[in-house]
Amino acid sequence: MYDVVIKGGLIVGGPMGTSKADLAISGERVAAIGQDLKGKRVIDASGMLVLPGAIDAHVHMELPVSGTRSSDTFASGTKAAACGGVTTVIDFTVGSSQSSIPEDIERRLVDAKRSYIDYALHAEVIGWRKSRAWEMLKAIQLGVTSFKFFTAYGSSGRRTDRGALFEAFQVIGELGALAIVHAEDEEIINCIMSSLRDDEFSDMATLAKARPPLCEATAVSDVVYLAEKAGARVHIVHLSSALGLEALRRAKSFYRNATAETCPQYLLLTKDVYDGVDGYLYSASPALRSSHDTQVLWDALIEEEISMIATDHCPFTREQKAWKGRFTDLPYGLPGVETALPLIFSEGVSKRGLSVDALVRLFAENPAKIYGLFPQKGALHIGSDADVVIFDPDEEWTMSVDNLHMNVDFCPYEGMAVKGKVRTTLSRGEVIYNDGVFTGTEGRGRFLARRV
Structure with missing residues (x-):
């Protein structure tokens, strides 16, 4: 019995x-x-x-950003996750050049203790230098085996330049760990931003112009090449564009240890939303793209060229995203941890021919394998966690902020x-x-x- x-x-x-x-x-x-x-x-x-319960391998609960904090706590966010069929989340430490990675992990574990579901952590690497290699070894001993880097956001100190990135990748390769990268080329972004007129900063649609697909594709190419030469496994987060996918395809043709994820917002939303009255509520990075990009990503998803779906869940309320006159003054991020599984089933399985088996690989099996959780998580095998x-x-229903559990008063997929x-x-x-x-x-x- x-x-x-x-x-x-x-x-x-x-x-x-x-x-x-x-x-x-x-x-x-x-x-x-x-x-x-x-x-x-x-x-x-x-x-x-x-x-099998979904694994959302990219969430940001209680994240300090742009003078505020993402609106879901580990309690409210993991409750919403469970209501959407997610049983494991992987969040991030809050990195700093003034603290060590093990210290960041210990602090984040305190925040995460209120979680309703199981959780793991990625370590955010800020201010990398070779003398910090011991921190990665200690992080692995603490159970954190994936390390997050940015190729953008230099103004906030989060960017890691190519030389330091290669050094860090060498250490990660030697340790058998995983590098995960937010891939947008800072130099291209800065060049575009420096050429903008003052009035363009007051137009939300400029966000897509300022961070174009080219900046993603360039960074993806650089990152995977450096990883290959360093001998490190690498994972590209929130792939958003046809050009980014093209760069990934080229990179994977010579380096098999590269994977990528995309997010529901890059499959279901386009930059046209920026032209609406509430366009500022859709601020995200990478920016939303064109309908051509969404179609190309769907095709790649169905062919399983993209390894997983994650949400980059980083929610804010309308008050937190109140328009201050410039798109650069907004916190970037969208809610998604509760809505991803039903949305991709509806739009992918029901409408576009994505198989249910592929859905399980994208949401459960592949994240578990890439992040070292399989078969404890990501499968319904004998002995796996239930x-x-x-x-x-x-069941047919209408998505609305009123029937969701995330701590937001805005749903990107309202109606x-x-x-x-x-x-x-x-x-x-x-x-x-x-x-x-x-x-x-x-x-x-x-x-x-x-x-x-």
Whole structure:
């Protein structure tokens, strides 16, 4: 007699591929997959998809930025995540040239203790120099094996130039860790910004002009080349454009240890939103692109040239994004941790032919493998954590800020018709969301210490 049996659903991400079967849970782990399994608690999943919990490998809870802080705490953000079928998040330390990476990790772990679901961390690397190599080794000993770099944002001190980036990549390669990179070329951005007229700064649409696809493509090419020469695995975050994808394709043709993610906003939104009355609410970096870019990214996603979907969840309220007259004065970021899975199912699986198996790879299996969490996370294998999402593929609903749980008063997809909705979320065998009711306990999430 198992603790929980989920009966009659279509299991995706199991050891036998996609199959109609019962899934049994004992304690916190998947215990069996088969027919006519018996449980103390039975959950009827007839007509439903039974998926491994999604992993959002790129979120920013409580992030200090532009004189404010992203509006979701680790508590509110992970609650919203669970309501959207996400059972693991990977957030970032808040790096500084005045503190060590291990110190940044310890501080961030204190912030994250309120999480409802399991979490891991990336280490943000600010002010790299070779004498700091010991910090990476210590970070790995603390369970943080991925290191974040920026090729832009020099004015805030976050940019790492090419020489330092190569040095850091050499250390990462020697340690067997992973470099993750925000890839936008600072020199191109600065050249464009210096040529703008004063009145252009007061036009939100200038954001797309100031940070064009060329700056992404150039940085992607440079970063992967440096990683190849340093012998380091590298992952490009929030790929946003056709040119960026072209650069990734070229890079992967000579270096296999390069991966990339894209985000729902680069698949579903375009720069046309900047022309609207509320255009400033869509401030994000990279900027939103053209409809051509969104189509090219969809095609690449369906062909699985892009390894995963993450959200870059960095939400702000309308008050925090109040227009001050210049697009450069806005905090950049959009909410997404709760909406990604249903949106991509609706727009990808239901409308564009993305397979459900590919959906699971993009949201669960591939992030788990890239970030060293598989098969504990990202799969419904015997012995895996019982992070399970029961998903109704047929339910139709309208997305609105009023029916979401993120700590925002703005939804980028307001009024969008969606087909497919999360019915139930289990985290390590515990039902924490069911039919619109959240029952999780604050602080129940665990830190996932990873190994290289």
